[in-house]
Each structure stands twice: as C-alpha cells, then as structure tokens.
Amino acid sequence: MPLARTTPPMGWNSWDCFGTTVTEAEVLANAEFMAKHLLPYGWDTVVVDIDWSDPTARSHGYNDDAPLAMDEHGRLIPDPGRFPSSAGGAGFGPLAERIHALGLRFGIHTMRGIPRRAVAADAPILGTDARASEVADAANACEWNPDMVGLDHDHPAAQAYYDSTLDLYASWGVDFIKADDMLWPYQAADIEAYARAIARTGRPIELSLSPGRDLSLTRLEHLREHATMWRICDDLWDDWHDVEANFARFARWAPHASASGWPDGDMLPLGRIGIRAERGEPRHDRLTPAERVSLMTLWLVARSPLMIGGDLPTSDPATIALFTNADALALLRAEASREVFRENGLVLWTADGTDGERYVAAFNLHDEARDIALDAQNVGLPAQLDGELRELWTGAEIATDHAAVRGVAHGSTAIRLSLAPHGAALLRYVAR
Template sequence: MGKKLALTPPMGWNSWDCYGASVREEEVIGNADYMEKHLKKYGWEYVVVDIQWYEPTADSTEYHPYAPLEMDEYGRLIPAVNRFPSAKDGRGFKSLGDYIHSKGLKFGIHILRGIPKQAVKANTPILGTNKFAQDIADTNSICPWNTDMYGIDATKEGAQEYYNSIINMYADWGIDFIKVDDLSFPYAKGEVELLKNALDNCGRDVVFSLSPGPAPLEEAQHLIDHANMWRISGDFWDNWEQLYKQFDLLGNWNRHMGASHWPDADMLPFGHICLREHQFEGKGKWTNFTRREQRTLMTLWCLARSPLMFGGEMTHNDQWTLELITNEEVLEVLKGSSDNKELYRDEAKAIWTAKGKDGETYLGLFNLSEEDKVIEVNLSDLELEGSFKLRDLWEHEDVDTVTDSVSNMIKSHGAKFYSLK
C-alpha cells in the first residue's frame, strides 16, 4: 500500500444490520446516493457490501447451509448476478465500484477468511501456480456459524498466491475497504499475515478491517502492525446490555488506538434495521435504542475514536437520525481529538476526556444506571486550572462558565458531551 490509510476512524455504511446476507445492488446504490447527498460533506465515505454477495438464494440474516455459490474457475467467489445485475459477463463488482466512486465515495466488501469448500471439492487450480485448492485448505479449520469456507494453512505453498489472487481481483474491481470475517476470534494470525501481504502488493490502497470480536488483547501489537481496524466485541445490536459492555471493552482497548489502527466497537444499529428478518415479517423494525441511548453511544464512540459504520437503511432515516450522525461538533471529536482516555468508570457512571486541536478539553459524562443522577468531575481531575467556557456539543450552545467542577443531573442511560475552553 502507498500512503498511510485510515488516519482517522473510517466512517461509512454497511449492509448487515438492515439486509443481513441478502443485500441487492439497487439497495447498495440507494444508500450510496443518500450518503452522497446527505453525509459525504461530514466525512462519511465508505459503502460496504456485507456477507454472502456470492450466494444467489440469500434472502435474510439466516444462512443457507451448503448453498451453491457463484465462483470462477480459480476458486474465487464472484457476485451473484441475480442480486447484482451489473456483475454479468464476468465484470464482478467493477461497475458497482465505478458507480460508488463516481459519487466521490469509497467501496468496500466483506469476505470470510479461507477458501470455499466448493472450490476444495472441485479442487480448482490456484491462479499463477501449479497448486490446487486441496493443497492449501485446512479442512479442520471451519467457521462455527457459516458453512461456506475452509481455512487456509498459511504454511502451505500456494496459500499466499490464493490470497493474492482474490485481493488482486478485488483491487481490479476498485475496492477501497475489505472486512474479513472469522479472523479475530480465534485469532487466525497466519491468515492475517497472508492478507496483509496480499493487500500491500495489490497496487491499491485498501483499508483492512478484522471481524468479528472479541479480538485478543494480547495480540494488540500484531493487530496494530497488520490491520487498520478490528472488532473488540461480537456482533453489537440495539440493546442497552450490549452498549453497557462496550464501555468496558473500549476502556480496555483505548491505549492501543491511533492513526491507521482503530479498535472497532462495531456498527451503529440505528434507524430502520432488520428489514429481511423473518420474525419481523420482512418489514424490519426501528432501532430499540432510545434517542438518549443513541446520543450516549455516539458520544462514547467519538470520544473513544471507534470507526462509525451506520447499519440502518439510510434512505428511511428520519430527520432526528440524520442530525444525530451529522453533528459537526461531535464528529470533530472523532476526527481531530487526541489524548483520549477513560478517566473513571464504575457500575453507575463513566467519564471520558480528550484534547481538541485548538486547546479545548472534551468531556463525556455518562449515566450508566437505571436512575437519574448527578455526575460531577473536578477540573483538577482534568488537569485544568482557571475559568472555562462550557459548551454543550449536542445542543450547539454555551451553557456555563466553570471554575471548579462540571456537574450535571443526567437521565438514566444518558450522556452529556461538553467542550471546555
């Protein structure tokens, strides 16, 4: 790869929370159009097609075990033409990528690590070698929740060449972002290194995202050296119990966060999600998070500098949701803050701080309890002395001048997000 990638946390849309394994081309295009019109100017740029774009019968979040997959003669998965019509005649995702790029946006895809079981059964040749799929497959290494793939034995001749062959094909399609699944838990160190080598030599700058989590904290340095972002939890959904746990995880991972390497607290399950979940009769649901909880989540993700990947069907967003994800003062903390840290956390509350580009101090006060409560922090704990203007970032207003402490009654599951200058 050329220039350093993901110098700030990536921001984009991913199809999983709304369409599961079944997103279709017209839905990807609809969300790209929305992003260009409403979000691009705020820094949102990645449009990511999640899992199983190569599976013609995918129709929900549920996987179809051992379904026939679209694949080329070299064991490389290619888009299902019935779902992605522009992929016909062997074009792959090139046309879709070109469309997304024409909007001034970036294009991403999801893959599972390894080689398709279908390729191993057919023993397809590996492009550019005299090796075959059965030479590199580790048939004891399988994904516990999806039947599509075998792992690859990184020590085998042909293993690197197979990963090179798929990454080079994706680079030809114009991808800018790749989310590789079944990689971090358990940590497939050998395949991470093969992928990094392939990405480094594909001739294109591609952000490398690892999924799912929890990624092993003891592998933090390896992750920093090889990936641009990695999941710190399992799949994150719209319930308070999971959000509560992210405070702990982000606190633990915070010291490993920095330019080009971001611990990832997972997607934002906001807006209209689960559109093809059978339990919702194919109509989906609106996020279970209250508006207060959504602000709490955004405050934490920005102060911890987690990537922001919106999960809902964006064309259905209401005005409140759009304003939630386009608050420039809040997003500035994600993009431009430093010295981010968890100052305090117990069962009932958390306090995070960071420094801004112009000398301001950012402060997040979080009520994690089931009751409204006063949360206070002394300026001395923030290493501040003197008089400061207190600004509410969510409300875009100066609310007070403080000299000793910041104190506020915060509603249950709520947060206050301030700058002090």
C-alpha cells in the first residue's frame, strides 16, 4: 500500500520551465528558493522531470535514439554533463543530499518499461540470469516518447528489472517518483509491479502516475491501492481552455480525494515558464490575474496535489504570493469538498474546514464580468449569517444583505460578489 498522507503533495517540477533540459544548478536554485520562501507554507518536494539521462536533450521535443546515460544493467543514470555531482557512479545521491539538507524532499521522473538502448545492448538484468531482450515487450511501447519499450510481465525478470531500478533510486535518496506512460492506456500490470518494487526498497517513496487522459473512476480502488496520486488530465498549460476543462474532471474526482490517494489536475503552469520547455517560448504565463486565481482556487478546493511549474527565482512576486497565502492553503486540510452548482457559466463549490469553518468557491466561466447574489443556504451556510465572511485572496470582508433579493429564498442571507471574467472568489465563513 502507498504511504498515507492527510494532505496532497506540494512542490516544484522542472517540466513547465525547462522541459527535458533542466540542469543541476537550476534544480538547486529552485530548491533554495523553495526552502527560503515556500517551505513554511507546506511546499517541500523538488522534482526533476523527464530525460535527465539524455546528454543531447533539447527544447520542444524528444530525440530519437538518444544516447541515454545507462549503467551496465540497463538502468538509466543522470547525464553528468547536466548533473556534475552524479559523475563517478554517484547518481542523484549528492543532489538528493543537498536538497535534503535544505529540509526538502527529492523526486525524479521515470518512464514505464525498459530503455530501447538496454534492449539493443541486451543488458543483463541485475539479480537474474535474464537479459533485456527477454523481458522487453516492443508491442507495448510508449506512443509519444521514443526512449522506452514495454516489459513482458509474464517473465519474472520483468519484476526484477523494476526492483533493481527502484533499489537504485532508493539508494540515491529519492522520496518521490513521477512514473509516466502509466495511465493512457491504463497499464495495470506495470502499476502493480512498480508499486511492488517501491515497497521492496523499504524506503517511503511516494508514487505519482501520469498522464491522465480519459481516466475513468472505475480505476479508483486500483489507483488507491498502488499510488499516492494520479493525473486526471493530459498536460496542462497556460491556456484558459485547459483550466476550464478541469472543472468537470475535478467535479467527478474531488469527492474521492483523501489520505487514500489524490486525484491530480497536473502542475500549476504559473510564473516564468517556457524557458526551454516543450511548448512555447520563454514567457510569464499567459493567464490573466483573474484566471490564475481561479486555477489556484479550483486546485485548492478540489484538494489536488500542487506542483509549481514556473521557475521560482525569476517568477514575479504576485505569482509567488498565490503560493504563500496560508488562509487559502488551509483548504487542503478541508473535508467534503464538492461542486454544488453549475449553470450558465457560474460554478459553486463548498468544503468543510477542520475547525468548523466553511468554505465557498465561486467561479465565473464567462468572458464578461458579472455581479451575483448567492443564497447562503445554496452554498451550505446558515440562512442568517452570524459571523465573519471573508474573501481569502483579497482579505476583504464580503457584503451580505438580509433584505429580499431576487433569487434568494425568503429569510435567507444574500452574499454579494463581483467576479471578473474567468475569475473566482474564495470565501471562508467562521460563525461567532
């Protein structure tokens, strides 16, 4: 069984800003920023994303037949050109040690299967008499990345290969693994074998599964049994249409977010991104300020894992402020998060705080601003509010009206909000 945790993972991932090309220096710069500015708010995990073994990695794509750095047993190791501390067989051990010294956790990206180059070299599988060609399943290769082929899990040495790779990662001090090409199509045998290999290391490694295109709730119990978190969408970028598409997904999945596992809306493409990434040129993200607030509000009320995609040291202070709002982040500890209304571009969510407070998130999906009056009872609040109602992003107290208001039940309080185009308000009610 995966590790149980009462709140979803929070951290930084190199993909949105550096794609396949991140360097050791860039990882450390983000780790140092996180330790100094974000760790007190719960951000504690630094993840090196895909292709850390490729010395020829480039922006905007993958390389066919890349000369991946690999040991004699077909296990990928860091490219020492980009990760100098890995030279001499040290792997990610020295980098993990430096990140741990900052009080943070260290994570890496991995791919399902075995490297094509390991199969071509017919590398021996550690701890067995088998070789890579015997355990490879070329018919089940990744559809979007050329580096790997599948494993034949009818062969016992397939499990041994995963056991050996996870044992290596554990020896480096890895705390978190983002395992890719696991969910589309759904690779049940690989998920089970990978989780089994993690358990056999004896190290408490959290497992994140990607990507989440077309993921069905019928997989929930299997996911909970084997992973800490799992993607419910494809890659998310700084485009409102990507964000808006996750409203329906979170409405399905958020009620199932718990210590048993966390549905993941993907990384937060906020701040300075695209520096050497897969998509787009260097930029501050293209979302409006209101859209950034909506994205953060949705991810928080849905209790999604939070992985920042922007380069932290060069992101603007307004973006960093979204990550250090302790009142908003407290939503990750809430319960009963759920969508309660969706009509004509207005979406409402509610959640119960751990100390009796109540949360309401209101979203405007329209392209125009709108003023609304919410019936307090429609968002799970008392008909007559007797306490503090505050918007958590601005800190402002919210106006209410006990007089008759159209659309509000007789005797109920009207909550008045002004929502920007694609904007949101995050309310907390504390009774006296």
